[in-house]
Amino acid sequence: MNVVVCMRQVPDLVEELEINDAGNDLNREYLKYVVNEFDEWALEQALLLKEAHGGTVTAIGLDLPEMDNALFTALAKGADAAKKIEGDFANGVSSHTAAKLFAGALQAMPYDLILTGVQSAEDLDGQVGVLLATYLGLPHVTVVTGVEVSGIQATVRKEYAGGMMSEFTVSLPAVLGIQAAKQAPRYAPVSKVRAMMKEKKIEGLSSSDGAASSGIKVRRMFKPEGGQRAEMIEGDADAIAERVVSILKERGLVK
Amino acid sequence: MDVLVYIEHLNGKIADVSFELLGKGRELANALGGKLDAALIDANSDLATQLGSADHVVCAVDASFAQFSPMAYKNALAAMVKERAPRVVLIGNTSMGMDLAAGVSAATGIPLIAYANHIAVRDGAVVATAMVYGGKLFAEAEPEGEQVIISALAGSFSADAGKGEGAPIVEIFAAPTGGAGTQFKQLIQPEAADVDITKQDILVSVGRGIQNADNLEVVQELADALGGALSASRPVVDNGWLPKARQVGKSGVSVKPKLYFAVGISGAPEHIEGMKDAATIIAINSDPNAPIFEVADYGIAADLFDIVPALTERIKSG
Incomplete structure (x- = not known):
């Protein structure tokens, strides 16, 4: 079985995010990118399926900063091949555009199952997995936390609210949006990633023509504003503890 | 100029978010001078009697629609949207809604604005504000053309406004x-909870900032000192550090305790939706820009491993 994992670099939310001069997007010049965390779970799910059933795992990404490192890491974790869709993505990539780019690349590749993260930090125009499936005319299920494959079918579990799940039989090939796998994403030692950089190559793919735009325009991007923000408690640990306990006492929450 | 609201249901119960969207949908339909329609996909049209606030209930009825299935429901809704050509389609940004909103967008070519928590008509344009980048930023967006699909975060609008009487x-x-x-194969019920976190007055809730399962002891001690229970955000549960029944938020449960102590939780929209109605919220996070501080009453921008033990000691000493 051939599993393809679509991975996308997104801004690192741990860093301070600055707005551009036009006020309608991030200032992307010095932005630090990381792999979308849910795409890491999708890769883990793919590697677990390979361990259970054999076959191959191919990781495919968009040419955004740090993508090479993410793809070599995927190889170090056990992926068999890595491909990168090349293009000028300096102004960011909408989900609709990313889905069209992945769809274009996948048309020339063999696959039985396509996995990607359930969502990402840059999903203003929706989530890539379901868009990709619909562009390719394939079945999709998203918010998936369990995948079993048997022949040309998969049995998947989709998470609802309150811990309820729904189980579906899905005809392959299909696209699944992965929320979590049975185990947390595995770790690849830096030495192994470095070895992959020497041993393996990332295959470059040219972008398909006419990639769809999102069809939406951002009027304004801004940080949360308004008077509801928390009152910040400052000081050393003991002073903070003192203040918190007095608040809890005032509100009758501790005796 | 009509507004079409997708009616989400499970086991014969309509989701609250659908009533929230009917209320918002009525406001938008009035501003646009159009009708408010509800889209119901089910084995029968029984639930239509509960949709009194809509002008029309458009029902796709078939025995195979008894339970949600991503492809069958998406194809039905996409066909409905193509034929009726509403100006605005409203869908909850729920687990089911995520298969539908993006699916119908790709199938119809109508743009999608996701994670919306505010929607209005301004100078004739439909403008939605979405929470992006884990809730750290808001984006105010509009479609380039006339039509738009908007998937909205649960809890953003009043459900009561969508529960009007009427005979659609x-x-x-x-x-x-x-x-x-x-x-569809089967529904799998949640595993039995050791503690029902929806019934607790005090919750100490722990997020990714706790780093590993061994560190949970630090927050458990705070919960014990406060006489409360431990709950968690999604990453803690996905990593298997606490059971699913302890998860607060979109794929967990919604809680309204007297005190919600958020420890090492950044405050993604999916989490906020499950705890914003707590009476008192105190948050500790090392990132002063964490969105959790937008909903908390009190915030502490510091290392939880410094603050939590000091606080536990202080509470114990009375």
């Missing part, structure tokens, strides 16, 4: 049927 016209829509690749 029920129309049967001949939707495509057939599994189309995804077949």
Whole structure:
């Protein structure tokens, strides 16, 4: 079985995010990118399926900063091949555009199952997995936390609210949006990633023509504003503890 | 100029978010001078009687629609949207809604604005504000053309506003049927909870900042000192550090304790939706820009491993 994992670099939310001069997007010049965390779970799910059933795992990404490192890491974790869709993505990539780019690349590749993260930090125009499936005319299920494959079918579990799940039989090939796998994403030692950089190559793919735009325009991007923000408690640990306990006492929450 | 609201249901119960969207949908339909329609996909049209606030209930009825299935429902809703050409389609940004909103957008070519928590008509344009980058930023967006699909975060609008009395016209829509690749098998009930976190007065809730399962002891001691229970955000549960029944938020439960102590939780929209109605919220996070501080009453921007033990000691000493 051939599993393809679509991975996308997104801004690192741990860093301070600055707005551009036009006020309608991030200032992307010095932005630090990381792999979308849910795409890491999708890769883990793919590697677990390979361990259970054999076959191959191919990781495919968009040419955004740090993508090479993410793809070599995927190889170090056990992926068999890595491909990168090349293009000028300096102004960011909408989900609709990313889905069209992945769809274009996948048309020339063999696959039985396509996995990607359930969502990402840059999903203003929706989530890539379901868009990709619909562009390719394939079945999709998203918010998936369990995948079993048997022949040309998969049995998947989709998470609802309150811990309820729904189980579906899905005809392959299909696209699944992965929320979590049975185990947390595995770790690849830096030495192994470095070895992959020497041993393996990332295959470059040219972008398909006419990639769809999102069809939406951002009027304004801004940080949360308004008077509801928390009152910040400052000081050393003991002073903070003192203040918190007095608040809890005032509100009758501790005796 | 009509507004179409997708009615989400499970086991014969309509989701609150659908009533929230009917309320918001009525406001938008009035501003646009159009009708408010509800889209119901089900084995029968029984639930239409609960949709009194809509002008029309458009029903795709087939035995195969008894349970949600991503492909069958998406194909039915996409066909409905193509035929009726509403100006605005409103869908909850829920687990089911995520298969539908993006799916219908790609199938119809109508743009999608996701994660919306504010929607208004301004100078004739439909403008939605979405929470992006884990809730750290808001984006105010509009479609380039006339039509738009908006998936909204649960809890953003009043559900009462969508529960009006009325006698909507029920129309049967001949939707495509057939599994189309995804077949419903069964619902799996949640595992039994050791502690029902929805019934606790005090919750100490722990997030990714706790780093590993061994560190949970630090927050458990705070919960014990406060006489409360431990709950968690999604990453803690996905990593298997606490059971699913302890998860607060979109794929967990919604809680309204007297005190919600958020420890090492950044405050993604999916989490906020499950705890914003707590009476008192105190948050500790090392990132002073964490969105959790937008909903908390009190915030502490510091290392939880410094603050939590000091606080536990202080509470114990009375």
